[in-house]
Amino acid sequence: MKALFLILFLFCYASSQNIENLPINKKLTTNLTNEEKELLKSLKTINVCIDPNWMPLERFKNDKHIGITSDYMRLIESKLNIKINTIRTDSWSQSLEYGKQRKCDIFSLIMKTEKRSSFLDFTQPYLTIPLVLVTKMEKLYIADIKKINKKVGIVKDYAFKEVLELEYPNLDIVEIPNLKEGLNRVKKGQLFGFIDTVTAAGYQIQQHYFGELKISGKFNKAWNLSIGIRNDMPLLKSIFEKTLWTITNEQHQIILNKWVGIKYDTHVDYKYILKWIGAISLIFFVIITIIVRANRKLNEEIENRKKIEKELLSYIEIVDENIISATTDLRGNILYVSKAFCKVSQYKKEELIGKSHSIVKHEDMDNKVYKQLWETISKDKIWKGEIKNKAKDGSVFWVKVIISPIYDENKKKIGYTSVKEDITTKKQLEELSITDELTKTYNKRYFNELMPKLINSAKRKNEYLTFSIFDIDHFKLYNDNYGHLEGDRVLKEVTQQVKSNLNRADDFCFRLGGEEFGIVFKDIDCQKSKKFLEKIKKSIEELEIPHEKNKVSPYVTASFGYICTKADEIKCLDELYKKADEQLYNAKDAGRNIVLP
Incomplete structure (x- = not known):
């Protein structure tokens, strides 16, 4: 069963191997010389040419440059503080011609050849991509492409044509205007196959030819791609070389993860x-x-x-080694895990086999998610979703999961199999985008995004919703007296204390600006809401943080204004905010360190 399962997902690995960034020589200096800085000042813009139809690497969409190289150009643009303008072309051949005519200062992604060296210089390669052969689905897997004596296509003016003709003399290689037209000819039977990068070929198959074309063979050559720079501006070449060295492995990985998410199947049909x-x-x-x-x-x-x-x-x-996967029995007890699963969870196989899959369950995950998961797979359906897990050392890892039933030869369901994608980095980036950096509470952006959803949810359930705004009493005087570093420490301690009181799934705390914060929660009536806020207010003062300038207490205190109402009576978020804000000002006018109304 293990072998059968692994075969099903055999070629998913191709998408994880389609691009890698080449090593950077960190010993070389990345500081620009004065002469290089003067050149950048003299240039208003730098014009770049691209392959107009080579996704996910690059293309034009609505006259806009998109794809992997677009992100690299934007990153370089920000590092050099100069605008990089993409020149519109209709084909790769036209892009090369523009380069000869000096209409382009640089090429975003290009392979070095002797012919191109007549008008271009090249940085060190920063991407390497394997070459593959695409055929129709019914063709067998090709273990040795050198034995193939068929007509195959390649995009016109691609550098690898001459190299492949020398190493694979049996192939009848013809030039085609672009990748899309080449794959259409393969689909119609006019070509046996088409040669391109695993990245571009996999993307097109997934988007336009799923079930019709597949990757049937891999060449022992890879495309080493650089930035090409017009050779009459040697300083510009040096500038781009140094800028590439400053790109970190993490920045490379973020760009590749954004665009390289293509999965496709190729298999041997016996x-x-x-x-x-x-x-x-x-x-x-x-x-x-x-x-x-x-x-x-x-x-x-x-x-x-x-x-x-x-x-x-x-x-x-x-x-x-590379696909995070597991197989369980009908009760969720683990029968098999991949090496990749062990690596991300930090457990050994013998520690997992026979144990419940809940061994990696994180306590923060809502039980409703697992209930819905089991209801789905128990009905012999496929469940898809995102799950937060806990590794052996207590660290968190997020996975995007597909779980489906498995059957024996008599079509009797015997268990479940799951395939997972590690999305921890993506989740960390999402968390950063909605979190206030200082206090680690949610920020104003997330407040504006979440509140309409909370209001609509409460309306459907006919619930009460409480929204409170509070701020630190005489906080400006505190900063003036103790300094801003101490002020930041107070904000962190106070918000940590507030969050320790918010333990329900529908309790939220936001930093709305400066020392002003918001609390949102649901309750059965408004009297309980006020008691809850009074408890929070009291816990802040009980921190006993000295505040000499506070007129109502020797310690740091906070004033609260709130509005408690049935959700179906809320007309809009702005009105709710205004009413709570008015109550906060009333609390300040009434002497501070109180909850109103």
Whole structure:
């Protein structure tokens, strides 16, 4: 069962191997010389040419440059503080011609050749991408492309054509205007296959040719791609070289993760290999020459099959090491986990096999998610979602999950299999975008995004909603007396104390600006809401943080204004905010360190 499961996901690994950033020589200086800085000042813009149809690497969409190289150009633009303008072209050939005519100062992604060196200089390569062959679905997996004697296509003026013609003389390579037209010709049977990068080919198959085309072979060559710079401006080449060195591995990975999320399937179909095998005659006295010929042919097929199986085993090992996957019985007890699962969870296989899958469950996950998950898969349906897990050392990792039932040969359900994608970095970035950096509470941006959802949810359930605004009493005087660093410390301690009181799923705290904060929660009536806020107010004063300038207490205190109402009586968020804010000002006018109304 393990082998069958792994085969199903065998070529998903291709998407994780399609691009890698090449190592950067960190020993070289990245400081611009005065001469290089003067050149940048003299240039108003830098014009870049791209391949107009080479996703996910680059293309034009509504006259806008998008794709991986677009993000690199924006990053370089910010580092150099100069505008990089993309020149519109209709084909890669036209882009090259523009480069010769000096209409382009740079090329975002280009391979160095002797011919191109007549008008361009090149930085060190910053991306390397494998080359693959795309065919129709019914074609067999090609272990050795050198044995293929067919007509295949490649985009016109791509640098690798001459290299491939020398190393693969049996291939009849023809030039096609662009990748999309080439894949259409393969689909129609006009070409046996088409050559391009695994990234671009996989993207097009996923978007436009799913179930019709597949990746059937891999060349032993990779595309090493650089930034090309017009060779009459050597200082510009030095500037871009140094700027590439300043790009961190984390920045490379963020760009690649954004665009390289393509998954596609290619597989060996044994029915074509075994099609020739027919019934063996039962007649005992068969002519000896026919027996010899049949045995020879069978031996050749066995050897060929052994080679394929050996290659398949190596792919299975790659999948095991790189795809986070698990198989459980019907009760959720683990029967199999991949090496990638062990790596991300920090458990050994023997620590996981036989245990409940909940061993990695994080206590923060809402039980409603698991209830909905089990209801779905128990009905023999596929469940998809995002789950927060806890590793052995207590650290958090997030996964995007697909869980589906598995069956035995009698079509009886015997368990579940799951395939996961690590999205921890993505979740961390999302958390940063909605969190106030100082206090670690939610920020105003998330307040504006979340509040309408909370109001609508409360309206559907006919619930009460309480919204309170509070701020630190005489906080400006505190800053003037103790200094801003101490003021920041007070904000952190106070918000930490407030959050320690907010333990329900629908309790939220936001920093709305300066020393002003918001609290949102649901309750069954307004009297309980006020008691809850009084408790929070009291806990702030009980921190006993000295505040000499506070006129109502020797310690730091806070004033609260709130509005408690049935959700269906709320007309809009602005009105709710205004009413709570008015009550806060009333609390200040009434002497501070109180909750109003």
